[in-house]
Amino acid sequence: MYSIQELQSIIDKAVKGTSYPAEPKELYEPIAYLMSLGGKRLRPALVLMATDLFGGDINDALAPALAVELFHNFTLMHDDIMDKAPLRRGKPTVHAKWGDSVAILSGDVMFVKAYKMMIQVKPQILADVLDVFNATAIGVCEGQQIDMNFENRGVVEVDEYLEMIRLKTAVLVGGALKIGALIGDASKQEADNLYQFGENLGIAFQLQDDILDVYGDPLKFGKQVGGDIISNKKTYLLIKALELAKGDDLIELKNWLAKPDFNSEEKVNAVRNIYNNIGIKDLSENLMQSYAQLALDNLDKINASQENKSTLMDFADMLIKREH
Amino acid sequence: MYSIQELQSIIDKAVKGTSYPAEPKELYEPIAYLMSLGGKRLRPALVLMATDLFGGDINDALAPALAVELFHNFTLMHDDIMDKAPLRRGKPTVHAKWGDSVAILSGDVMFVKAYKMMIQVKPQILADVLDVFNATAIGVCEGQQIDMNFENRGVVEVDEYLEMIRLKTAVLVGGALKIGALIGDASKQEADNLYQFGENLGIAFQLQDDILDVYGDPLKFGKQVGGDIISNKKTYLLIKALELAKGDDLIELKNWLAKPDFNSEEKVNAVRNIYNNIGIKDLSENLMQSYAQLALDNLDKINASQENKSTLMDFADMLIKREH
Structure with a gap:
């Protein structure tokens, strides 16, 4: 293959x-x-x-x-x-x-x-x-x-x-x-199973994208790290942070979201710190892994040689471990 | 039918x-x-x-x-x-x-x-x-x-x-x-002949649209008569007028085209007068008729009952005689 x-x-x-x-x-x-x-x-x-x-x-x-x-x-x-x-x-x-x-x-x-x-x-x-x-x-x-x-x-x-x-x-x-x-x-059934593999992998792919936007290595990411934070983009990370942040973290997060003028680097660092305080990275990675696992379960059901399937597994692995 | x-x-x-x-x-x-x-x-x-x-x-x-x-x-x-x-x-x-x-x-x-x-x-x-x-x-x-x-x-x-x-x-x-x-x-051949009928009829249809825009009855046309003249739209009528107008007609036509501010009714009437001086309406109608004729020639080649074909002829006739 x-x-x-x-x-x-x-x-x-x-x-x-x-x-x-x-x-x-x-x-x-x-x-x-x-x-x-x-x-x-x-x-x-x-x-x-x-x-x-x-x-x-x-x-x-x-x-x-x-x-x-x-x-x-x-x-x-x-x-x-x-x-x-x-x-x-x-x-x-x-x-x-x-x-x-x-x-x-x-x-x-x-x-x-x-x-x-x-x-x-x-x-x-x-x-x-x-x-x-x-x-x-x-x-x-x-x-x-x-x-x-x-x-x-x-x-x-x-x-x-x-x-x-x-x-x-x-x-x-x-x-x-x-x-x-x-x-x-x-067969239609096999095609549907592969569709489900792709859909779950696609969700994992986007979650990884959201994670990289905040935690990516600027030298490898290719885009500006923190772009989503700067634009208040409602990604899983921000949505979950707004759900879980308490006390000062929540007040500070909402302040940053409301500020019309700010220094970009300062905002990115501050919001990332809040994410770190409430463990947003782990939560996001766990969710991404759970979709990747669903994808692999779908692949399991497909009737193809293990060797061929392992190419798709490698691909899935590459997607969720990528740094850009 | x-x-x-x-x-x-x-x-x-x-x-x-x-x-x-x-x-x-x-x-x-x-x-x-x-x-x-x-x-x-x-x-x-x-x-x-x-x-x-x-x-x-x-x-x-x-x-x-x-x-x-x-x-x-x-x-x-x-x-x-x-x-x-x-x-x-x-x-x-x-x-x-x-x-x-x-x-x-x-x-x-x-x-x-x-x-x-x-x-x-x-x-x-x-x-x-x-x-x-x-x-x-x-x-x-x-x-x-x-x-x-x-x-x-x-x-x-x-x-x-x-x-x-x-x-x-x-x-x-x-x-x-x-x-x-x-x-x-x-058959493919019949379908192609009917396509050609439609294409020629479509050109006739658009030429009639251009004519109505200048010469339509305001009570029947449904749109503002003279809209193409007001916006300097390069229709067949204007293109042909620019080709054929001479002397004062040409100077006046170009003046109207260049004017940034004008009274719409005045411009429409003036340009229509120039069109009248050089017989633009007849030229346009002749061109339209020649495309309608091409369409009918295409229809002639089609192997269908005369009765059925006459429905399409009526339709073609209606299109080029319409007033709106």
């Missing part, structure tokens, strides 16, 4: 080998630009990995894998407009470079291109693959909306947060794997 | 009978709102009409027809953001009512819903139907981009304008008909 690194590199090569029409350049240059900014290519690699797991030919899964990467980048292009984000992977976002209208329309075309790649599967599985893709796309949009709604809400419960990251992040991890499984001729 | 009015009413009933998930309401309320604003439901009616033309069951075409209406309204939702339009069918646009972010994301979900409806066809034609739908969607996006580019250009040629409206408007008319034809088990 291929290693995840091999699959990522196959995807990366295919992305680099993709060309777009020359005109209208306002539509196609932003697509080529965003796709060229890199990223880990994990989601499309998962499509290939799932096909490989069930003994399918990864060449049959390459177009749908690229569809997943196009779809993921389409959501980034539109999300960045909504979030007014100036940078993506350290480079100007599409809307910052070309304006909102270009980013809206270019994103729309990107979404159609994703469908065009996705339908390049055997006729017998086309309807099933599209059902998964459509459900995934709706989930991701709903997750993004719920995430934006959280910004305007005082209190968010842990369960609501977990449902939001399930939709915004995890259904695409699950969907990518399920599509790959269908291409690899897995 | 069903009349176009019967088909429009079937679509309207189906649109009104469609319900959307309750949450997140920011995603689904705007979809229900925009779909409830009405419109002629011509595009989805064409899907049914094409199925009917080839003796198919229009019930098989209802979901794809609604997909076409959802897709059309999705493009309106996003276009209205880009055009900063305050009103749509006399009511506040989605972005004016809920903000740009909601209009972007709600539109994205609408697009997925369109795909979900579109794939409700027999497995044997699914790939072909999706090929048409994807090509249509890409055409419409390219047309919108080219239309926006025209705003920032001094000179636009007639051929460029015709290519723009072909993409922005006509490919969807053709695409709707072709999808209906495939559902009615038409």
